[in-house]
Amino acid sequence: MNIAIFGTGRMGKGIVKTFYQYSPHTILFSGREKERAQNVLHELQIDLLAVSMEEALQADVIIPTLWFKDLLPWAEKYKELLKGKIVIDIVNPFNDNFDDFTTPYNTSAAEELQKVIPDSTVVGAFKNTYWVVFDNPVLQGLKSDIYVTADDENARQQIKDLLKPLPFRVLDAGLLKNNRTIERMTLLAAELARKAGSHPRISFNLWGLEHEGI
Numbered sequence: 001m002n003i004a005i006f007g008t009g010r011m012g013k014g015i016v017k018t019f020y021q022y023s024p025h026t027i028l029f030s031g032r033e034k035e036r037a038q039n040v041l042h043e044l045q046i047d048l049l050a051v052s053m054e055e056a057l058q059a060d061v062i063i064p065t066l067w068f069k070d071l072l073p074w075a076e077k078y079k080e081l082l083k084g085k086i087v088i089d090i091v092n093p094f095n096d097n098f099d100d101f102t103t104p105y106n107t108s109a110a111e112e113l114q115k116v117i118p119d120s121t122v123v124g125a126f127k128n129t130y131w132v133v134f135d136n137p138v139l140q141g142l143k144s145d146i147y148v149t150a151d152d153e154n155a156r157q158q159i160k161d162l163l164k165p166l167p168f169r170v171l172d173a174g175l176l177k178n179n180r181t182i183e184r185m186t187l188l189a190a191e192l193a194r195k196a197g198s199h200p201r202i203s204f205n206l207w208g209l210e211h212e213g214i
């Protein structure tokens with residue numbers, strides 16, 4: 001399986017670093033500027049060559065690490081090339097103050113993305129994974145949770161399997177509509193972390209689940 005990650009920002013770096021270290025799959029890395037993407041790979045000491053957006057879009061699984069305002073136009077532009085692919089959506093639709101969302105309560109970024117690319121399969125993941133958590137997703141023996149959502153059960157299972165080698169706890173979180181809750185959990189986590197003085201190294205670990213990887 002080929003996995004393409006777009007974006008040279010904080011999440012792009014965290015995700016490419018983690019997949020490169022732990023995943024047995026082929027990783028492609030890209031950004032709007034190939035040279036910047038190559039510099040990021042160099043900075044992270046990742047022995048890969050950056051690829052163009054078009055080359056990366058040949059991958060089976062695509063992970064855009066963009067802001068919500070840029071995500072839907074990006075998906076609209078590349079929707080033909082995204083047909084038949086799994087798109088992992090990590091986005092929280094923050095407002096400019098980062099204290100609320102631009103989406104109403106009856107939808108989520110993941111659902112809005114799925115509407116733009118109906119011939120692709122959107123799978124939500126990493127919604128609550130702050131970028132610094134990728135450096136060490138375990139605290140006091142507890143692994144950081146990744147809630148995996150998709151309307152297509154096969155795709156959800158495929159992505160759970162894909163994420164399994166990563167040092168997180170990967171949970172089946174059901175349908176895309178659950179992102180209405182999961183995305184907003186990030187807002188709550190941020191508020192609590194700021195009060196505690198631990199922002200942004202914070203994560204969820206839902207205590208009481210008997211088996212890992214439900």
Ligand SMILES: NC(=O)c1ccc[n+]([C@@H]2O[C@H](COP(=O)([O-])OP(=O)(O)OC[C@H]3O[C@@H](n4cnc5c(N)ncnc54)[C@H](OP(=O)(O)O)[C@@H]3O)[C@@H](O)[C@H]2O)c1
Nearest residue numbers: 007008009010011031032065066067070091092129130131
């Ligand atoms: N930060 C977190 O801890 C965190 C946690 C969970 C989810 N998220 C979500 O992850 C996304 C990225 O967050 P981040 O913290 O990584 O942001 P960031 O560091 O600002 O990176 C944003 C990325 O967006 C790309 N970009 C900027 N303008 C663009 C445009 N007009 N068209 C296409 N791409 C554009 C940039 O890619 P290039 O310059 O390389 O092209 C850059 O890599 C957000 O939607 C956020 O809600 C973030």
